[in-house]
Amino acid sequence: MTRIVAGAAGGRRLRVPPGDTTRPTSDRVREALFSALEAAGAVDGARVLDLYAGSGALGLEAASRGAREVVLVEAARAAARTAGANAAALGLPGVRVEHERVERFLAGPRAGAAGGWDLVLLDPPYAVDEEALAGVLAALVPLLAEDAAVVVERSARSPEPRWPHGWPPARQRRYGETGVWTVHP
Template sequence: MTRIVAGAAGGRRLKVPPGQTTRPTSDRVREALFSALEAAGAVRGARVLDLYAGSGALGLEAASRGAERVVLVEADRRAAQVARANAAALALPGVRVVADRVERHLGAAAAAGERYDLALLDPPYPLGEDELAAVLGALAPLLAPGATVVVERSTRSPRPRWPDALEPGRERRYGETAVWTAHRADDADDDRDGGGGEDGDGRTDG
């Protein structure tokens, strides 16, 4: 069962897409991730971009916790329909679902002058590292000052290749899941993720 962990819609269940086209983030990982993001002041009032959104669990969690605007981007049509159904059921304000390829949406968003404070990426395992690096490069111009980027991957995946515009932050591991963060390089001295320390499993940062 997948659910919203906390906030206005805390405890509400979410539908998940059928089959293996998406990889939902576990409630445990979302709880730990958003606890850190909230402690850093990166969620409430934020403009959020959820790429490879799947069911929309990450973006909808942000909306539940007070994000101002959330855009869920998912290329798989069935998954996008599930994300729309979840957004409609929760009726959280400021949520929009876009059924499109991430790369194409980033280009359109850049042309429209959109800016985001928090970007959440949970790409499918088959996505190659070169493709992910290209997406991060295309994302960078859309980030507002002080923006935070979160990438969730398998612990077997290498560290993301961050573009020069992004300053690498913390790495956390939760079982088989690794979560990396980065911040806009022009705000590198502001550790919006709370600095070093231990993650939810008691491991120190990598």
């Protein structure tokens, strides 16, 4: 069972997309991740972009904890429908779902947020290779707010993402088989 861990919708259950095309971030990992992000002041009032959103669990967790705007971007039709259903069921303000490939969304006009994105969450499928992920991270550079945080979740066996030139070193946390890298470009 996947649920919202804390905030206005804390404890509420989330549906997961049918089949095995997504791997929802565990409650334990989301709890640890968002505790650290909240301690850094990166969630409350933030504009959040959740790429490869799946069920929407990461972005909806941010909305539950006070993010003012959350955009869930998901290419898989069933997953985008599930994310939309979860967002509607929770009724949190400022959440919208974009059914589109991440690369296409980032290249389009809807990605250019006024003032930039404060928090970007990426949990790409294992099929997204390091080269493709590096391209997505590079596409984010002009779209970020000044004090943004970027979080990448991958298998703990994956190499550290290739960050865009000039970004500071990332902080890595490992939760069993899950690796989480956080950087403040």
